[in-house]
Amino acid sequence: MVIQIRALEPGDAGLLWDFTYLAVHVPPGKPPYPRDILEIPALRQYAEAWGRDGDLGVVACDGERVIGAAWLRLLVGEPKGFGYVDDETPELAMSLVKEYRGQGIGSALMARVLDLAAGRFPGVSLSVDDDNPAKRLYMRAGFVPVGLVGRSVTMVKRFGVAHEHQ
Ligand SMILES: CC(C)(COP(=O)(O)OP(=O)(O)OC[C@H]1O[C@@H](n2cnc3c(N)ncnc32)[C@H](O)[C@@H]1OP(=O)(O)O)[C@@H](O)C(=O)NCCC(=O)NCCS
Numbered sequence: 226m227v228i229q230i231r232a233l234e235p236g237d238a239g240l241l242w243d244f245t246y247l248a249v250h251v252p253p254g255k256p257p258y259p260r261d262i263l264e265i266p267a268l269r270q271y272a273e274a275w276g277r278d279g280d281l282g283v284v285a286c287d288g289e290r291v292i293g294a295a296w297l298r299l300l301v302g303e304p305k306g307f308g309y310v311d312d313e314t315p316e317l318a319m320s321l322v323k324e325y326r327g328q329g330i331g332s333a334l335m336a337r338v339l340d341l342a343a344g345r346f347p348g349v350s351l352s353v354d355d356d357n358p359a360k361r362l363y364m365r366a367g368f369v370p371v372g373l374v375g376r377s378v379t380m381v382k383r384f385g386v387a388h389e390h391q
Contacts, residue, residue, distance in 0.1 A: 226287060228330055230337050233282030233296055240284070241272035244294040248320035250354040267304045271296075271318045279315060281345070283337045285330050293321035295334040297342055297349060308352035308379050310371065315342070317351040319359075331359075335366050339382070348383040 245268060251257050263269060282296025297315040300306030306316040317338065321331055342349050351368065353360045355376050368380035 228292070228325075228333075229286050230283055230333055231286065232341075233284050233294060235276055237282075237284055237291060237294070238272075238275035240291055240294065241275055241282075241296065244296075244320045245272045245318060247322065248318050250357040250359075252354075252356060267307060270300055270304070270306065271298065271316075279345075281315070281338070281341055283334055283341070285321070285325070285334055287325070292325045293319070293330055293334055295319035295331075295338040297338060297346075306352070307374070307377060308350040310348075310350045310379065310381055313346065314348050314350050314381065315346055317349050331362060332366075335362065339366065343384045346384070348381055350379060350381045352377045352379050354378075 242263060246260060246263055248271075249258055249262060249268070263272075277298075279299045280296070282294060284291045285293035295317065296319070297317050298306075299312070299315045300309060301312045308316045319331060319334060339349065351363065352374070353363060355373075355378050360378065363380050366382065368382045370378050371381050372379040
């Protein structure tokens, strides 16, 4: 299996609905949420009208099939994104089709999207359920917890300060 990573293109915009749905954490043993969970405005905004200024992302492809995505968006105004920290810091969302998880693809997507973001934004934020194993990946990528909303942890990676304490 050869997985390739490329920039998210306008033609991929419709896929962001699928990847937003796949990004919603389902705790082990629980049934998946119905697809209409995507009607919740706070979730819709991760996929809706993709292509605004500042929108940025990468996708992973197995041949022609897009099997994962990591994307960033400034979510200002209302409703705030789950991982909102300020108007200059975009939020990251990411997910993979189930059978491709746990093989290093997410880490590779993360590295690529952070590379792209580093020249453009002061940092990147996200929100992750406290019991989502993805939190470990985020910690390894340099995200730091900055707050708790319910059982969701807000995490931020600031560019340019990663080596400050080394
Ligand atoms: C999160 C996700 C994009 C990571 O991509 P990946 O290719 O599986 O990750 P990698 O193989 O590069 O890295 C492994 C890490 O991914 C995370 N991970 C692996 N399988 C996972 C799963 N089924 N669900 C959530 N996170 C997972 C863990 O942090 C793991 O670290 P560990 O080895 O210390 O446990 C992917 O697992 C996924 O789509 N998960 C479900 C959706 C989700 O939780 N998205 C994040 C919402 S905040």
